[in-house]
Amino acid sequence: MSRSASSRLQAPWLLIAPSLVLALFIISYPIFNIVWQSLHEVSRFGAIRDFTGLQNFYTIFTDPSFLAAAKRTIVWTVCVVGGTVLISVPVALILNQDFYGRGVARTIVMLPWSVSLTMTAVVWRWAFNDDYGMVNVTLQRLGLINGPIHWLATPELAFPVEIAVGILVSIPFTVTILLGGLSSVPGDIYEAARMDGASAWQQFRKLTMPLLRPFINMTILLNVIYVFNSFPIIWVMTQGGPDNGTHILVTYLYELGFRLGRPGEAAAVSLIMLVMLFVFSIAYLRLQPAKEGETS
Known part of the structure; x- marks a missing residue:
C-alpha cells in the first residue's frame, strides 16, 4: 500500500x-467508578470502605425484591415497547396521508413530547386519584362504574396503569421516527402497485412494511433502552409501591442507593442493568441482518 x-x-x-x-x-470513568463501588462496602454518604469482592452481587441476587423487580422490568419493557410500536405504526400511516388539517394533527400527536416526563407522570397521578381524579369522575358520569376505583392502591391495577401511561408518552417519539421513514418511501411504487391491481393490504404488507422495517428496528432498539431505564413514571405515580409491587430495576436501584443507604448494592444493580442492555442490543443488532437476508 x-x-x-x-x-x-x-x-x-x-x-x-x-x-x-x-x-x-x-x-x-463513571463505569470504572461504579465497578469500584460494587466491589467495596460503601457508606451511606459514599465513603469507600473494605473490599468485599462479589458480596454485593450475592446480596442482590438473593434478594427476592430484586428478582421480582427484574421480572417486572422485562414485562414493563416488552409491554410498553410492543404497545408503542403497535399503536405508532397505524398512527404514522394515517399522519402520512394527505388530508385537511394534517399539520394540526401532527402537532397534537407530537405535543406531549415537549412536556417533561415527570410533569406528565404527575398529571396522570392526579387523573387516577381515587376521589377527584379525571378517570373516576368520567367513568362515573358515563355510568360505567358505581363508585371510585382505587387505581394506584394495588399492584394488580397500578402496574397496568403505569404501562398504559408509558405507552402514551412513548408514542410521539416513535411516530416521529416512523414518519421520517415513510417520507423517504417513493410514491411511484404505490402507483405502480395500484396499476398492477394490488389491494391496500397487499401494498402495506409487500411494500410499506419491508421498506419501514429498518425504522421499526431502530424504534424498537431505542425504545427498549429508553423504557428499560425509565424512572419518572413509576416513581412519581407509586414510588415502587404498594408493597414493592411496581418496582422495576431502576426504581429498585434508586431506593437502594438513596432511601436505604446501600450504594454498593445499588452500584451492583446498575452494572447488572448495563450488562442486560448491552447483551440485548448486541443480540438484536446481530439478528436483524440475518432476518433481513432470509426474507430478501
Missing part, C-alpha cells in the same frame, strides 16, 4: 480521535 493511500485511510481516524478520546473518558 502506498504512503498516500495509507494517509487517506488514517485521516478519518485522526479527525475523530479527539472526540473519540473525550467520549471514552466520559463513559469509562
Whole structure:
C-alpha cells in the first residue's frame, strides 16, 4: 500500500480521535467508578470502605425484591415497547396521508413530547386519584362504574396503569421516527402497485412494511433502552409501591442507593442493568441482518 493511500485511510481516524478520546473518558470513568463501588462496602454518604469482592452481587441476587423487580422490568419493557410500536405504526400511516388539517394533527400527536416526563407522570397521578381524579369522575358520569376505583392502591391495577401511561408518552417519539421513514418511501411504487391491481393490504404488507422495517428496528432498539431505564413514571405515580409491587430495576436501584443507604448494592444493580442492555442490543443488532437476508 502506498504512503498516500495509507494517509487517506488514517485521516478519518485522526479527525475523530479527539472526540473519540473525550467520549471514552466520559463513559469509562463513571463505569470504572461504579465497578469500584460494587466491589467495596460503601457508606451511606459514599465513603469507600473494605473490599468485599462479589458480596454485593450475592446480596442482590438473593434478594427476592430484586428478582421480582427484574421480572417486572422485562414485562414493563416488552409491554410498553410492543404497545408503542403497535399503536405508532397505524398512527404514522394515517399522519402520512394527505388530508385537511394534517399539520394540526401532527402537532397534537407530537405535543406531549415537549412536556417533561415527570410533569406528565404527575398529571396522570392526579387523573387516577381515587376521589377527584379525571378517570373516576368520567367513568362515573358515563355510568360505567358505581363508585371510585382505587387505581394506584394495588399492584394488580397500578402496574397496568403505569404501562398504559408509558405507552402514551412513548408514542410521539416513535411516530416521529416512523414518519421520517415513510417520507423517504417513493410514491411511484404505490402507483405502480395500484396499476398492477394490488389491494391496500397487499401494498402495506409487500411494500410499506419491508421498506419501514429498518425504522421499526431502530424504534424498537431505542425504545427498549429508553423504557428499560425509565424512572419518572413509576416513581412519581407509586414510588415502587404498594408493597414493592411496581418496582422495576431502576426504581429498585434508586431506593437502594438513596432511601436505604446501600450504594454498593445499588452500584451492583446498575452494572447488572448495563450488562442486560448491552447483551440485548448486541443480540438484536446481530439478528436483524440475518432476518433481513432470509426474507430478501
